[in-house]
Amino acid sequence: MTATSTKADRRAAICDAVFELLGEVGYDRMTMDAVAARARASKATIYRGWPSKPELVMEAVEHRYGGAAQPPDTGSLRGDLFAQLTAVCAAACGPDGAVFTGLLTAATHHAELAEVMYRCAYSTKHGMYESMLERAAARGEVPPGTSADLLHEVLHAMVTSRRMWQSGPLDEEFVERLVDGVLMPILQRG
């Protein structure tokens, strides 16, 4: 194992420990020392790399969710929306969905944390929706140049709001209602 891969492995182990602890005790009660213990790292390593808890949490969020993702390509806009929304709902229902929900409150007191969360949960995913709509435009399903902004904002808002307010299941019926009752009418209007 090279020195580089060891360093990357250690970073990954620390980020995993952060997500585990956020899920177990929440942001307020998570300590840097507990992260060190969970990741089997020395406290010196932790404090040298990330001097404060917000920085450590931001690093973990960035590490796990900072990358772009591949959009589904099913051959139709409706099929792509179904596949994408089903994946988003599955992620929101998983353990990381609860971590994000908990972090949103912490983020109201940390502007930088709020920015990182928004970038990782939203901005870096925007290109997926743009690709989806470019392909749909090429197939004549939407007008050329249709913006992905509204599609993305509405989809993200509907899923996170239902998750936050616990107002209903993120199931197949929800996906169908959102695709056929909201997203397709928005995209195909006028």
Place this chain on the structure above:
Amino acid sequence: MTATSTKADRRAAICDAVFELLGEVGYDRMTMDAVAARARASKATIYRGWPSKPELVMEAVEHRYGGAAQPPDTGSLRGDLFAQLTAVCAAACGPDGAVFTGLLTAATHHAELAEVMYRCAYSTKHGMYESMLERAAARGEVPPGTSADLLHEVLHAMVTSRRMWQSGPLDEEFVERLVDGVLMPILQRG
């Protein structure tokens, strides 16, 4: 002053104290004793009426937001949506908006608190959207019997999500984009 009004006044003072403290220190750090002190009530009064913190908070939310509200009546669906959404955004930007945001995390560990919040922020307001659409249907702006469910869920999700994620201002441009780009197309489709 009658005994009844005194009792109602005391209840109102206690509920106001709960909202003030939730805004200042948040749910986790708010204590029943601090509520008693702020409301100039005896601890015995507080504990006799509300044996636990979740019960006290639920009472305050119910007291302030449990009632129905009058929908705007501007003469057109678009005008009503503008007026209503402007009012919702103003409330979300005010101090109680921050309190609700903070309580959502506490509610993930308290199913009853989650239910009360959802009822007060959503269910009791549903009739407003139904009246709005009934009037719009009578004017021929939407098909008769158009359900208010999607309209209400999308509007609520877009405002609370933007508030939670601090992803953009709840300003006039947002209201216009939501009314003309999302809500009207959903309601007038097919």
